Every structure is written in C-alpha cells, then in structure tokens.
Amino acid sequence: MAASNTIRYFLFAFNFLCWIAGLGMFAIGIWLRVDPALSPVVTLELGWFYTAVYVIIIVGVVTIAIGFLGCCGAMRESPALLKIYVCLLALMFILEVIAGILGWVWRNELDQWVRNSFSRTFNGRYIDDFSDSFQDAVVYFQRRMDCCGLNTPEDWENWQEVDSCPCPIDRYVNQYDWTEKCQEDRNDYTLSVYKSCWDNISLWLKNHIIVIGIIGFAVGAVQCLGIYCGIKMIRQFDKGGEDGFLSIIKSPIKAKKAKKEVPLETVTTTKDEGESLVKEKDQPPPKEPEVEAAVTTKEPTAPAEETEPLSPSSPAEEAEPPAKENEA
Template identity: 30%
Template sequence: MGAYEEKNTCGTICLKYLLFTFNFLFWLAGGVVMGVGVWTLVEKSDYISLLPSMTYAASAYILVLAGAIVMVTGVLGCCATFKEQRKLLRVYFVLLLCIFLLEVLAGVLAYIYYQQLNEELKQNLRETMINKYQKENYQHITRAVDKLQQEFKCCGSNSSSDWASSVWIRSSASNGRKVPDSCCKSVTEMCGLRDHPSNIYKVEGGCITKLERFILDHLKIIGAVGVGIACVQVIGMVFTCCLYRSLKAEPY
C-alpha cells in the first residue's frame, strides 16, 4: 500500500499527455540550446580571445550547461509524468526552475554585454592588435587577428594605418612589411610590403565595425534562445503544478 492512488479523471490524463509532449519538445530544445552554446564556443573561439571580458563566453557556457541539464530534465520529466510520483515531480519542478534562472541569466548577460560591446572594442581591439600580434605567447591572438582580417575582409582596428604603430611591424621581424599578410586581398608571402588599396583591404571603420556587427548578431541569438526557452519552461512548470495538485498525496 506504499503507492498512492491515482485519480483517473479526464483532466489528469490530459495533463499527463500534455506534460509528456512538453517534455519531449523540451528535450529537443535542450539539444538546440546546447548546440548554440557549443557552436559559439567552438566555431568562433578565436574571436573570443580578442574580447577583453569573458561575458560573451560566459553566456555561451551557461547555455551549454543549461542545455545539458534540460536534456536530463526532459527524461526525468517523462518518467515523473507516467509514474505519477509526486516526489519526482517536485524534483522535476526544482530543476525546471534552476534551468529557467540559468537561461534568464544567459539572456541578461548577453543584453548587458550588448550595451557595452562598442566601447570595449574601441578601447581594446587596437591595443591588442598593435601590442600582441606576432608576439611570443600570443599565438592565439595572431591566429585570431589573421582570421578576422581575412574572413571579414578588413585591415587594422579602425583602418590599415593602425598597423604603423604595431610593435611587430616596427621590428626587424616584419621584414619591412607595412601590414600583416592577412590584410592582402590575395594572401602570399610578403604581400604586406605593399599597402596600396589595390593590394590590401581598406575598409571604412576597419575590423572593429565588422567584429562588432558579428558579435552583436550572435548575442541576439544567445539572448533570444535563452529567454525564449525560459519562457517556454513557464508552461512546463504550470503543467507540472497542475498535475501535482491533481494527484493524491502519498501516504506516509
């Protein structure tokens, strides 16, 4: 007699199937959330190294964590729904609440960083390029800058003239280059010797404008995914509460 009795009402049965459907979709959404976070960290990790703060990366890490918990919670929710165990439903509700808070946090972090990104880039990207490019122990910065300039077809932080202040360009290690070879429209060894517009990218606004637009677009995705899934979870929590109340309390 350790098991509690079930109220075989139409409402309870409907709630069970609604919650099961929600959990299946929730599990799929968890995969999407985790995928967005992993994609941000893996595919664009080079650009993260050019940013002065870890807020952008933190938002992605939170999404990865939340996505993993969502997938586990989705399975737990299915078990709790069909076994109709109030204890499992309580655990499930607490996990939903934790994930909700994590995803709202990711969305808030993305929004905050969205507001301060322009100023941070203006203050730090040029300094990073001219002081750390081709320097020992900063190979990841060099790779990121080369990738940035080639992928976005730009040269320098604000303009190609920024490279005139570069520690590396002014040293003998540059072999007389005026800009890095990654500034060239067709990259070849030593092509950075010639900084004519026919040879290198001279884009108005430099790489700052391109990188800012790129990161803002990704912050919108991170924020939308985090807040969007969090809003959907409210429905799951409502269904869980309704099913929990429709079941008889387990006798002790």
C-alpha cells in the same frame, strides 16, 4: 481523465525536446573546446571566449537534467520528480529573465567591454610576440569578418615580418599576389577588406542580439507553460495529503470541505395531528424512557411527604382536650 492524459503527453513531449536541446548545447560546447580545427579561434587569448564555452556546457547539462526529470515524472506519475522539475525550471527561467534585463540595461557597457578586451589583447604588443597559432587565428578571423585591424589597418604598423601580411586582400581582387597586394595597398581604404573589425563585430552583435532576444522570449513562454503543466500534474498525482509544497494551497480547501459536512442528518415528518418527529442517524434514542422513569419515581414521594405529618398529629390533637380539663 482525457485532459490529464493530454497534459501528461504534452509535458513528456516538451521535456523530450528540452532533453535533445540540452544534448545539442552540451555537444556544441565540448566541440568548441576540444576540436583541433577551431584551435585558431580558441587560442585568441580572449578569456570571455572560454567563459562562454563553459557557460554553454553548464546550461546544456542543466537542460538535460530538467528534460530527464520532466519525462520520467510525467510518465511514472511521480510527484517528487515533478516537484524537482518545476523548481529547476522555475530557477532557470528566473536566471534567464535576470540575464536578459542586465544585458539590456548594460548593453552600452557590454559593447565597451568587448572593445576593451580586444584592445588589451593587441595594445602595445608586437604581433610576433604571439604564438604562431595566434597569428594564424588573426588572419583567419579577419578573413571571416572581412576586416583588418581592430579600428583601422594601421593597428598592424608593428608587424615585423616583411614577407607576410596581417590583413588579407579583398577576395574580389585576389588575382594579385597576397603579400605584394597587402604591402602595396595597405593604405588603400577603398578595398572592402580594409574595414574596422570592431565595426563588423558590433554590427554582428547587434543583429544577433535582436534574434537572441526573440528566441529568449519564445523559450521563456514555453518554459512558463511547462511550469504550469508540471503544477497541474502534481495536483493530480500528489495524493499524500499534507506533504509537499502545495500543502499550503490544499489544506484550507480541505478544511472548508470538512466544515460543510454535517455529522447529523435530520429528517422531519409531520403527522395529521400537527406533531413533528426528528430522526437522528448518529444519536441513539435512549433518553425518553429515562425521563419517564424519573417522573414515576417522583410521583410516589410527593404524597408520602404530605401524609407523614398528618398521621401523628391527629391523635395528639385528640389527646390535648382531656389534659386541659384536668388542669382546670
């Protein structure tokens, strides 16, 4: 009983943390989508950014549902809720494993895909063709990443505004005027700001992929533990017999136990003379009188069959000699 309570409280605590994590992911996704302060980033005309935000929101909602089902199923001792919880958690674990394997196998293609997505955004287009929010987003992004241009600062040769600069100057030489320094030192690659944005993005992705992989492995291990605890709780709470997805496992065990139960229990005792008596509990003992009755009925019939032909034959045999004497 103590072990079952430990599993139940562990399952409740685990799913409560999952529920909080789901709320956090959902809140972050909504924040990235609607916060006005992040509008320069959101309006970068990169479709995968919106896709990533929506994936975060969906995963958050599913995690909230899993945590809710796990908590309620553990505390209310409901096998139905726990079965749904185990199925959803196992499905999420399988999808995570598939995503991790695909990400590792196609990691080089993923790198090229991100590069192409940025190239399609800037290639053959004047910067003034974009909206003001997009231009602000470009400057904001390059400031955050300490870079200029996708590959080199020459990517901005088509910048049309003379009094503005797409590449921010180094924060360590910010004593110069922004526009003046940008126009004078556009080809000065000794400044730390004049680095390829793609190189910085690739480095950032590689560093975070390692961290994400470690976190994903830890989360997967905890999910496997949650699945195991959920199955243990279902086996303890599910007393319905043959219903449920564990009936395939339970039915052979019950059949074996039923075969071992002997319906008749025999007790043998010996007398001093060497005879044994067998006492059966479930079988009534009316057979011995019937056998005796059958034997007693057969005993009088046997002498009757022997005496019937003898009684008429004796006078016939006595009457035959006088008939022969008359014939002579």
